[in-house]
Amino acid sequence: MQFTSERRLDDGVFERHFTLGEIPGILWMPETASASAPVPLILLGHPTLGLGKMYPRLAARARHSAAEGFATATIELPGSGERPSWPALDQARADLRQAMRAGEPVTDEMVDALVLPLVDKAVPEWQAALDAFLSLPEIGGPVAYSGGVISIGIRLAVVEPRIVAAGLFAGSLVPRVMFEEARQVTIPLHVLLQWDDEGNDRQASLDLFDAFGSKEKTLNANMGGHTGVPQSAGDAAAAFFTRHLK
Amino acid sequence: MQFTSERRLDDGVFERHFTLGEIPGILWMPETASASAPVPLILLGHPTLGLGKMYPRLAARARHSAAEGFATATIELPGSGERPSWPALDQARADLRQAMRAGEPVTDEMVDALVLPLVDKAVPEWQAALDAFLSLPEIGGPVAYSGGVISIGIRLAVVEPRIVAAGLFAGSLVPRVMFEEARQVTIPLHVLLQWDDEGNDRQASLDLFDAFGSKEKTLNANMGGHTGVPQSAGDAAAAFFTRHLK
Numbered sequence: 001m002q003f004t005s006e007r008r009l010d011d012g013v014f015e016r017h018f019t020l021g022e023i024p025g026i027l028w029m030p031e032t033a034s035a036s037a038p039v040p041l042i043l044l045g046h047p048t049l050g051l052g053k054m055y056p057r058l059a060a061r062a063r064h065s066a067a068e069g070f071a072t073a074t075i076e077l078p079g080s081g082e083r084p085s086w087p088a089l090d091q092a093r094a095d096l097r098q099a100m101r102a103g104e105p106v107t108d109e110m111v112d113a114l115v116l117p118l119v120d121k122a123v124p125e126w127q128a129a130l131d132a133f134l135s136l137p138e139i140g141g142p143v144a145y146s147g148g149v150i151s152i153g154i155r156l157a158v159v160e161p162r163i164v165a166a167g168l169f170a171g172s173l174v175p176r177v178m179f180e181e182a183r184q185v186t187i188p189l190h191v192l193l194q195w196d197d198e199g200n201d202r203q204a205s206l207d208l209f210d211a212f213g214s215k216e217k218t219l220n221a222n223m224g225g226h227t228g229v230p231q232s233a234g235d236a237a238a239a240f241f242t243r244h245l246k
Numbered sequence: 247m248q249f250t251s252e253r254r255l256d257d258g259v260f261e262r263h264f265t266l267g268e269i270p271g272i273l274w275m276p277e278t279a280s281a282s283a284p285v286p287l288i289l290l291g292h293p294t295l296g297l298g299k300m301y302p303r304l305a306a307r308a309r310h311s312a313a314e315g316f317a318t319a320t321i322e323l324p325g326s327g328e329r330p331s332w333p334a335l336d337q338a339r340a341d342l343r344q345a346m347r348a349g350e351p352v353t354d355e356m357v358d359a360l361v362l363p364l365v366d367k368a369v370p371e372w373q374a375a376l377d378a379f380l381s382l383p384e385i386g387g388p389v390a391y392s393g394g395v396i397s398i399g400i401r402l403a404v405v406e407p408r409i410v411a412a413g414l415f416a417g418s419l420v421p422r423v424m425f426e427e428a429r430q431v432t433i434p435l436h437v438l439l440q441w442d443d444e445g446n447d448r449q450a451s452l453d454l455f456d457a458f459g460s461k462e463k464t465l466n467a468n469m470g471g472h473t474g475v476p477q478s479a480g481d482a483a484a485a486f487f488t489r490h491l492k
Contacts, residue, residue: 195456195465206452209467210441218478219441221455221465232464232489236482243478 001132013066015059020129024051024082025075028062029138033071038140040245041133043126043156043163044074045147048093048118050081061146064234068242071139075129077149078121089117096173111173115151119178123155130162142245146237150208151178157185165244167192167237170205182211189217190240192233197226247378259312261305266375270297270328271321274308275384279317284386286491287379289372289402289409290320291393294339294364296327307392310480314488317385321375323395324367335363342419357419361397365424369401376408388491392483396454397424403431411490413438413483416451425457434462436486438479443472 005017012031017024033039042065046054051074062072079086092114099106133139145153146167153168158181167190189212193205209219218240222233251263258277263270279285288311292300297320308318325332338360345352379385391399392413399414404427413436435458439451455465464486468479 193465215469216476217469218476219439219465219467220482221467223461223463230462230464232485235485236466239478239481239485 001129001135009059009063011063011067013063015062020075020125020132022083023075023125023129025073025129026051026055026058026062027071027073027133028059028066029071030066030069032069033138035137038138039069039071040141041139041143042070042072042241042245043130043143043145044072045145045149045153045169046074046077047148048077048080051076052081061234064238065241068238070241070245071133073129073133075125078118078125089114092117106173108176112175112177115149115173115175116177118149119151119155122149122152123159126152126156127160130160134162144241144245146241150174154178154181154185157187157189163187165189165241167240170194170197170200170208173201174204174208179208179211182208183213185212185214187214188240188244189214190237191217191219192229192237193219193221194226194228195221195223199226247375247381255305255309257309257313259309261308266321266371266378268329269321269371269375271319271375272297272301272304272308273317273319273379274305274312275317276312276315278315279384281383284384285315285317286387287385287389288316288318288487288491289376289389289391290318291391291395291399291415292320292323293394294323294326294335297322298327307480310484311487314484316487316491317379319375319379321371324364324371335360338363352419354422358421358423361395361419361421362423364395365397365401368395368398369405372398372402373406376406380408390487390491392487396420400424400427400431403433403435409433411435411487413486416440416443416446416454419447420450420454425454428454428457429459431458431460433460434486434490435460435464436483437463437465438475438483439465439467440472440474441467441469445472 001018001020003016003018014029016027044058065072076083079089096110142164143162144165145156145163148169150168153166157166165188170193191209220236222230247264247266249262249264253261260275262273290304311318322329325335342356388410389408390411391402391409394415396414399412403412411434416439437455466482468476
C-alpha cells in the first residue's frame with residue numbers, strides 16, 4: 001500500500017489516499033488513533049459510480065465514524081472510476097438498462113452477468129486491502145463492512161472471518177445464487193431498506209433479509225427512494241456498529 | 247383522577263397508582279418534572295393481559311423513559327385485570343384461540359369480534375385519561391403513544407390530535423377496516439416487528455406498514471418471537487421518541 005497524499009480535515013480526521021497495486025483507495029483515521037491505541041475499522045462499500053463521484057457521501061460517513069473512534073477505508077471497484085474499463089461489465093450494465101428502459105423483464109441471466117463477475121473480482125481485492133489496513137499499527141480491529149453492492153457484502157461476510165458485523169444497503173439487484181450464500185452468513189447484520197426504492201424490488205429485499213442465516217439481524221426500513229435515507233437511519237446504523245466494534 | 251398510592255423507585259422515579267372512575271392506572275414521573283419544568287408524556291399501550299401481569303415490562307419502559315426526561319402513563323384495558331369481566335370479549339377470544347388450536351382458519355369475523363369492540367371502548371378511555379394527565383402541572387406535552395394492541399394505537403393516531411408520534415408493536419391480529427384507518431395516519435411512526443412472531447402474520451404486518459399514510463415511518467424488524475425484542479430495538483424506539491418529543 002503506497003500512500004499518495006495525506007490531509008487533515010477540519011474536524012481532526014486524517015484522510016489518506018493510497019494505491020494498492022493498480023487499485024486506488026482512501027483511508028480515514030480519527031486523530032485519537034495511534035500504535036498504542038489502535039482503533040476498529042469499517043470498510044465502506046459503495047456502488048459502481050467511482051470513488052470521485054461517491055467521495056462526498058463516503059467522506060460524510062467516514063467523519064461520522066471517526067467521531068465514534070473508528071477508522072474507515074474504501075477501495076475503487078474493478079471497472080470503476082480511474083481504473084481500467086471493463087468492457088464485459090459495461091456491456092452487461094448497458095443490456096440491463098436497455099431492458100429496464102424498454103419495460104422488458106430483467107432476466108436472472110442479466111443480473112448474474114452484471115453482478116457475479118464483479119463480486120468474484122472485488123471480494124479478493126477487498127481482502128487484500130484488509131490485509132494492508134490491518135498491517136497499520138493504528139488499526140487494530142475488529143472489522144465491519146458497511147454499505148452497498150449488497151452482494152459484495154454477502155460474499156465478504158461468508159468468506160472473510162475477520163469481518164464481525166455488516167451493515168448492508170438493500171438497494172441493488174441480487175443474483176439468485178447470492179440468496180444461497182446469504183443463508184451461510186452468521187455475523188450480526190443491520191439491513192437498510194428504502195421502502196419506495198425505484199431501483200429495487202421490495203419483495204426481493206424482504207426475501208433476502210429472511211434468507212440471511214444470522215441469528216442477530218435487524219431490518220431498518222424507511223420511506224423514500226434510493227437516496228432518501230433519513231438521518232435517523234444513519235444514526236441507527238451507527239449505533240449498530242458501535243455495539244459490535246467497541 | 248384519584249391517586250391511590252405513591253412511591254419513589256430506587257432511581258428517583260415517582261410511581262403513582264390512580265383510578266379514573268372505574269379504570270385503574272399508573273403514572274410514572276421523573277423527579278426532574280415540576281410545574282415550572284413540565285415534561286413530555288408517553289402513553290404506554292399493552293396487550294389485554296392485565297396491568298398486574300404487565301407491570302414488570304411496563305415499569306421497565308417507564309424507568310427508561312424517565313431517564314430520558316419523559317413521564318409515562320398507562321390505564322387498564324376494558325375487560326382486563328381488576329376491571330369487570332367482559333363476557334362477549336372473552337367469548338370472542340375463546341373462539342379465536344379454539345380455531346387456532348384446531349388449525350382452522352381465523353376468519354375476518356373472528357378478528358373483528360375480538361378487536362373492534364375493544365378499540366371502540368378503549369380509545370375514548372385513553373382520551374379521557376389523556377385529559378386528566380395533561381391537567382397535571384408537571385406534564386406539558388407533547389404526547390406520544392407507545393406499544394401494543396396496534397389497532398388501539400392506529401385509532402388514537404387518527405382521532406387524537408394531541409398525539410404527535412407513535413411507536414407501534416406489530417404483534418396482534420388487525421381487522422381489515424383498520425388498514426383503511428391506517429391510511430389516514432399522518433404522524434411519524436416507528437413500527438417494531440418480530441420477524442418470527444408466532445402469533446403474528448408477517449406479511450399482514452408488512453402490508454399494514456405499507457398502508458400507513460405517514461410520510462415519516464420506520465420499520466424496525468428483528469429476529470425472534472413475540473417476547474424476544476432485543477435491547478437494540480428498545481434503544482432505537484427510545485431514540486425515535488427523543489427525536490419527536492424533545
